[in-house]
Amino acid sequence: MSNKTLVLPMTLLVVAVIFSPIGASAFPNQQGNFLDLKKAVVDINDQVITDIIFKAQGKIPIHNPGINWGYGIVTIDTLGQTNVIATTSHPDIPIADSELQNGDPTNDITHNHYALLDEDAGGLCGSNPFISDLTFESPGKIFVKQNEAILKNLPESVTGGNFDPALVFEPGTDIQVAASFQLEYREDPNDSNNFAICVVDIRSLDPQERSSLIIGEHDFHDDNKKPYPHEKPHDNNGRYVYLYPEHNKYQQYDQKDRSYGNNYY
Numbered sequence: 001m002s003n004k005t006l007v008l009p010m011t012l013l014v015v016a017v018i019f020s021p022i023g024a025s026a027f028p029n030q031q032g033n034f035l036d037l038k039k040a041v042v043d044i045n046d047q048v049i050t051d052i053i054f055k056a057q058g059k060i061p062i063h064n065p066g067i068n069w070g071y072g073i074v075t076i077d078t079l080g081q082t083n084v085i086a087t088t089s090h091p092d093i094p095i096a097d098s099e100l101q102n103g104d105p106t107n108d109i110t111h112n113h114y115a116l117l118d119e120d121a122g123g124l125c126g127s128n129p130f131i132s133d134l135t136f137e138s139p140g141k142i143f144v145k146q147n148e149a150i151l152k153n154l155p156e157s158v159t160g161g162n163f164d165p166a167l168v169f170e171p172g173t174d175i176q177v178a179a180s181f182q183l184e185y186r187e188d189p190n191d192s193n194n195f196a197i198c199v200v201d202i203r204s205l206d207p208q209e210r211s212s213l214i215i216g217e218h219d220f221h222d223d224n225k226k227p228y229p230h231e232k233p234h235d236n237n238g239r240y241v242y243l244y245p246e247h248n249k250y251q252q253y254d255q256k257d258r259s260y261g262n263n264y265y
Contacts, residue, residue, distance in 0.1 A: 033057035034147065035069060037205055040178035042073060047173055049073065049085060050140075052151040054178070060144050063108055065089050068183040071149055074117075074176040082117040082129075083171040087142050087149050093185045093197060097162050100138050111138040112151060114158050114169035117199065124186040125198035131183075133161035135169055179204040 036057040043051035054071040070088030077083050091108040101107040115134035121127060140154035161167040182201040188194035 034060045035180045035182075035201070035203055037071065037178065037180050037203070038147075040071070040073065040205065042175065042178075044173050048154070048156045049075075049171060049173055049175075050152075050154050052085065052154070054087070054149040054151075054180075056147045056149075056180075059147050060149055061089070062110065062144055065091070065108060068092050068185075069180065070183065071178075071180050072115075073171075073178050075171045076174045076176060077170055077172045082176075083169065084113070084115045084117060085139075085151070085154065085171050086113045086115055087111070087151055088113065088183070090183050093183055095162075095185070095197070097134060097136065098138050099136055110142055110144055110149070112140055112142050112154075114139055114171055116161075116169070124188060124194070124196040125184075128184075128198045128200050130199065131197045133163045133167055136160055136162050177204050 034056045038055045038057055040055070041053040042049055052073060056071075068088075068090035070086045070090070072084040072086040075083045075085070087110060089108050089110045091106045094105050096103050096105045096107065098109075098111040098113065100109050100111040113134045116132045117129045118132040119125075119127075119129050123130065135158045137158050137160060139158050141152045143150055157168055157170040159166070159168050161169070180201075180203045181199050184198045184200050186196050186198055
């Protein structure tokens with residue numbers, strides 16, 4: 001089994017312009033600093049993103065968020081499509097797009113999606129990306145504690161979109177960026193059947209070089225050799241890799257009854 005963990009922010013060479021930090025800076029911070037991410041930790045096992053931790057500057061609202069918000073890891077799949085592994089709450093979007101909402105669009109429960117993004121400058125979202133389809137299933141598990149959102153046991157793929165029930169979502173591991181965002185529902189004033197869910201106020205983590213930390217020397221590389229100080233681990237894309245033993249992974253989050261009360265979804 002191949003285990004590796006990427007800690008974002010990282011130096012990003014190929015990022016869609018819509019998720020660039022420069023584009024994000026055009027939006028003032030008017031909604032509180034939980035939309036400003038400090039970091040995202042992505043755990044990859046056997047070429048599948050299985051666990052993610054988003055850590056925000058402020059406390060993440062569990063109920064009555066006041067806005068339609070989300071965090072996402074943006075990837076490019078094998079077909080070249082832009083995917084997002086997202087956790088979100090959107091009680092003001094008039095669509096119950098998740099199984100966890102139990103058919104109630106106003107249900108503010110935090111849930112996950114695999115989603116596909118697209119752009120159409122002449123469409124309802126203008127220069128902002130829009131969600132072309134997203135899973136009805138909430139992949140994996142999500143729970144929130146203070147300023148952290150933890151996604152666990154994410155599957156390699158999910159079949160079934162809100163618009164196309166046969167669509168297969170397979171985000172892959174070609175990570176482009178981590179970001180927070182808001183959602184806006186826009187409807188054609190001349191045709192109520194023509195609507196879009198736009199992704200706005202995108203705030204990407206600033207790209208920066210980061211250091212690596214090794215816990216459990218025996219888990220570093222397959223040959224179990226101790227690296228020299230200048231030999232920082234990298235993945236196939238030249239990005240630094242954060243490695244630690246399997247038994248330490250999210251250990252503090254597994255005891256939900258004692259550590260996280262009722263904040264487990």
